[in-house]
Amino acid sequence: MRRKFLSKGFSVLLILSLVLALFSGCSNKTNENASDKEENDKPKATADAPGWESNKDPITFDWYVNFSWYAHKWGDDVVSKYVTDKTGVSVNFISPAGNEAEKMNTMIASGKLPDFITIGWWEDAVKKMIEGELVLPLNELADQYDPYFYKVADGAKIEWYKQEDGNTYGYPNASSSPKDFDKYKDLKPSNQTFLVRKDMYEAIGSPDMTTPEGFLKALEEAKKKFPEVNGAPLIPFGMNEFTDVGNTSLEGYLQNFLAIPMEKDGKVYDRSQDPEYLRWLKVFREANDKGLLAKDIFIDKRPQMEEKISQGRYFAMLYQRSDLAAQQHALYAKDPESIYIAVDGPANSKGDAPTLAGDSISGWTVTLISKDVKDKERAIQFLTYLISEEGQKDLYMGKEGETYDVVNGKPEFKPEVLDLLNKDRAAFDQQYGASYKYWMLMDTNMNLQWLPPASEPFKQMEDWTKGKTVSFAEFDGISPTGTSAEGVAASKIAQEWGKTLPKLLLAKSDKEFDKIFADFLKKRESFGYDKVAKYQQEYYELNKSKLDAAK
Known part of the structure; x- marks a missing residue:
């Protein structure tokens, strides 16, 4: 009798298990179908449409700026709030408290980097990050997640920063191709x-x-x-x-x-x-x-x-x-x-x-994306937005109706905004955040179309440099x-020179x-200066050929 009861009980359990498994499978299938449908309904990034428009969910990127003096925060001014409202992206800026090189070397040694890194293009750490495979190729990210990148990026700059492996890892700010330099050198002379x-x-x-x-x-x-x-x-x-x-x-x-x-x-x-x-x-x-x-x-x-x-x-x-x-x-x-x-x-x-x-084609700084970035797709899409004309206008002019109006078809800072810009830059940054407070990817050629006329106390300094600027x-x-x-x-030579110069x-x-x-x-x-001199000559000749090809 007991054996019969156990046998019957086992059969019931078996049937229940099969029913649950069936429903679970249906549920999973339903979820998968819903997920697939949601993915299919999501606008696909193409070469003709900005990828950032396809996903505006809130996300915060850590952005390391390799300058100890940089102390701005995101989210306290009109521009950063506007960019976050538009794209869903917020930024947590990080800068070194002390020696920049030491901080970079420490992060590189750890093998982990913040999502974005902005650093002087000449810094030794740039090559270390690339050689250590700590940063991602922008071209591969663009190919996979946002081909619109190629529509807004400057091809000459991509070629200039292309590495021996055929990839480009960093994108510059304040950069001018040879054509741009000749075109704009009198409009934006030397600093x-x-x-x-x-x-x-x-x-x-x-x-x-x-x-x-x-x-x-x-x-x-x-x-x-x-x-x-x-x-x-x-x-x-x-x-x-x-x-x-x-x-x-x-x-x-x-x-x-x-x-x-x-x-x-x-x-x-x-x-x-x-x-x-x-x-x-x-x-x-x-x-x-x-x-x-x-x-x-x-x-x-x-x-x-x-x-x-x-x-x-x-x-x-x-x-x-x-x-x-x-x-x-x-x-x-x-x-x-x-x-x-x-x-x-x-x-x-x-x-x-x-x-x-x-300005040269190398620019001032380069911005790279870490291999540890929390969302590769959103990262390249945000970078693409920032270098696009729309992103540049947002970073420079701000929000229409709040920081600027369109007058005769041209964006112009509101009188009170321009007045504060000309009188108190620190207060302007804190309140509005326009005029490239966030300069990491600024295009100083593109912004010339929105630039207000130079005024004192800056015009004299700018005018003095005109006619003296070379590439x-x-x-x-x-x-x-x-x-x-x-x-x-x-x-070693650079470090020795750093000790020698004050002594002189x-x-x-x-x-x-x-x-x-x-x-x-x-x-x-x-x-080993002879090795350095030989390297410099080789790369000088290589640069000349690259620039000739870009003309």
Whole structure:
């Protein structure tokens, strides 16, 4: 009897199991069909339609910006809110608290990166990320998820950044193809300027500062006449911050003002050994000897510099004009005579006009997508949106009716918006976030169609650079990076130069200067400079052929 009951019970259980399995299968099939239907109903990304329009579900990407001074947040201003409402994408910006190279190396060593990475194109970390397979090819992402990318991306830039494996991993900002450079160089000239504080400069007689004698005398007279600025010591001369690999103001900027050639007779020229350059480095050594180089310039980072610029504490600077916009606004609001103006700066012994760098095809930074990105499809679609004309207009002009109106068919900032932009850039950024507050993928050619006319206190600085701007695109990226023998040698040389440059300025005599520089050259040779020079020549010739093909 018990065996019969168990047998009957087992049969019931078996039947129940089969029924449940049947229903479960039907349910799964139904879910699969619903999922398939939902996927089929979803608009497909094509070469004729932006992929981001197919999915606007909320998503937040972590975006690493490799500049310690970048401190903006997403979601607090009109532009970022508008972009999120339109695309569904929010951004969590991350920037290093200290040394940028150390932070990048730490992340690379960990094998994990944030979703997006924006970094100077010249940085060694770019090659490390690519060689370590830590970032994804943009072309493969576009092929798979958003072919519309090819409709809005600049083919010349894709080709320029194509690697040996045939893939392109980064897309640049502030980039100009050779055709664009020739077309726009007078509309958006060089950012490199020699600046003086207007009231102080005029008070000492607006002297000629193009010669070593005139330069030193002007610094002396400014310090004598204006020993303090609002109770703080005057800083006679300012420049970019010193890093572990040198100082851009005392390298490329100074060499460009001295019109030192990048090549001679088809061979890459070692500008660092040019007599005119060494002559002017010794001028700065003499300036330090005379007490005209404040200790601040050797230790200050960008935040400290920006604070001192806003206080008008520098008399003269070899600096990029766009990076003191907010401070120039503040000075202009307090006293229009206390602003900085561009004047003729250090020149070579022949008095040649400077050859200042304009936008090149390499641009300023490149943006890459991590292999660990949380959603590959949404990432390439968002990048495509940002580089498109629609995205560029949103980032530059903002939201129609709120930050701009269309007047006679052309977008124009509202009067109150433009007024704030011209008076208080920091407040403008905080409230509106337009005019490329989010510059990671800015197209500085495309935005010319929306650009308001230059006004003071910026017009004078911009106008001064016109006619002095040249392209150095064929020399972009010719210095080796990464873990190759050439890359390691170049890294060691750069680090050694970073130690040497301050020592040259702090030398007690020209004789000591010469010894320090000679020692650097010996170390440079021992590190493998011959390999670096050979690499530079090869890539210079390769760049020339690539640029010729892009014309």
